[in-house]
Amino acid sequence: MNMDIATVNALPYEDFVDILGNVVEKCPIITAAVWSGRPFLSLAVLEAAISEFIDALPESGKEGILRCHPDLAGRDLQSGSLTRESHEEQAGSGMGALNSGEASRMARLNQEYKERFGFPFVICARMHDKENILRQLSARCQNERAVERARGIEEVKKICHLRLQSLVLTDNKL
Amino acid sequence: MNMDIATVNALPYEDFVDILGNVVEKCPIITAAVWSGRPFLSLAVLEAAISEFIDALPESGKEGILRCHPDLAGRDLQSGSLTRESHEEQAGSGMGALNSGEASRMARLNQEYKERFGFPFVICARMHDKENILRQLSARCQNERAVERARGIEEVKKICHLRLQSLVLTDNKL
Structure with missing residues (x-):
């Protein structure tokens, strides 16, 4: 099931969200949002994009993630x-x-x-x-x-x- | 199934998210986030809190909502x-x-x-x-x-x- 980053970068958003949509529990919006920033040079860059998206949320949004x-x-x-x-x-x-x-x-x-x-x-x-x-x-x-x-x-x-x-x-x- | 706003305001977050978590399609994080702002004076105030949360997202986050x-x-x-x-x-x-x-x-x-x-x-x-x-x-x-x-x-x-x-x-x- 493991894909390389080039394969990830080539995915249409629907497949990207289907495959990676639960890397943050029940928050496919986060995966779907960072797709806008592709292509990712590496898995680490994709992971950093997810972290940055989370960090930029208001405190209520961070609590929202926890409540999911x-x-x-x-x-x-x-x-x-x-x-x-x-x-x-x-x-x-x-x-x-x-x-x-x-x-x-x-x-x-x-x-x-x-x-x-x-x-x-x-x-x-x-x-x-x-x-x-x-x-x-x-x-x-x-x-x-x-x-x-x-x-x-x-x-x-x-x-x-x-x-x-x-x-x-x-x-x-x- | 229709509750009044006082009943909504009294819900623990788990029930609040169970019941209202899909008012924005597949984005329970939004419902879960606005729970932080309870009690809501009216349904309109709850709806406004959801709108404001959405509006405050970066453009990628808005695209993320659409992609869900x-x-x-x-x-x-x-x-x-x-x-x-x-x-x-x-x-x-x-x-x-x-x-x-x-x-x-x-x-x-x-x-x-x-x-x-x-x-x-x-x-x-x-x-x-x-x-x-x-x-x-x-x-x-x-x-x-x-x-x-x-x-x-x-x-x-x-x-x-x-x-x-x-x-x-x-x-x-x-």
């Missing part, structure tokens, strides 16, 4: 309605195999986090195991709202980086 | 993969019942439009019948790109207006 993310081990995992990418990431970090104590702790902390900040806890699950995720969720509940908004967006970018790498070859000749 | 829209009588209609809202709108304007001459003319003009502008022809289908849509598509193919980008966004806002009205009561006491 599912809870970890939340209702979308239970009901099987996660996006394919989120399902793989959550399953890989053990979110589908929590024991009942872990599951109730996760549910309680997710709820506490959402009530405090008005957006969900976002973390790049592929980079962590379940113990680590629970520890970070608990710690991040204590932060200030602006800190968590920025921290969540950092995690969105890490998730985006790994999703892009699974779709586009990083080797390229400039 | 399906073609009229296009592949998503054929394959049954339109969103519920788009399906109802396209069916209501006769897009599912084109004769073969109309269908081939629509396909040819959609293609011409996309090649010229790099985004799809967007029109508020509920406000037009199929003859009118074909006439406007043909005429708008002749415009400048910047004119069509602005025109497409105007149509996005009309679609959003009607989708909001089908979900939220317009009567309200200020």
Whole structure:
């Protein structure tokens, strides 16, 4: 499935959005927007265009991105309605195999986090195991709202980086 | 299904995005972003918040919104993969019942439009019948790109207006 950047650059916007539209969870508008800036010299340049688009959004827009993310081990995992990418990431970090104590702790902390900040806890699950995720969720509940908004967006970018790498070859000749 | 604005204002972000997330086609980030600005005094104020968010996007972001829209009588209609809202709108304007001459003319003009502008022809289908849509598509193919980008966004806002009205009561006491 991995394409080189020249192949990516040659895609009509419909295929570009079909293939890359979920590199930021449920935000195909971002992928669709950066298509305007093609051709991209490399995957890194495409990734930078996505980051710049996100950074230029008002703070409400950044919160909007976070609110498009599912809870970890939340209702979308239970009901099987996660996006394919989120399902793989959550399953890989053990979110589908929590024991009942872990599951109730996760549910309680997710709820506490959402009530405090008005957006969900976002973390790049592929980079962590379940113990680590629970520890970070608990710690991040204590932060200030602006800190968590920025921290969540950092995690969105890490998730985006790994999703892009699974779709586009990083080797390229400039 | 119609809620009053007080009910809308009391929704947690997850329900707000579940219910209102597609008032701009496939752009739940916009709905999710404006939740930050609640409570809304009226439906009109909520609609204005959405418009302002769209207007503040860079031009690439506006093009991104347009690129999240399906073609009229296009592949998503054929394959049954339109969103519920788009399906109802396209069916209501006769897009599912084109004769073969109309269908081939629509396909040819959609293609011409996309090649010229790099985004799809967007029109508020509920406000037009199929003859009118074909006439406007043909005429708008002749415009400048910047004119069509602005025109497409105007149509996005009309679609959003009607989708909001089908979900939220317009009567309200200020």
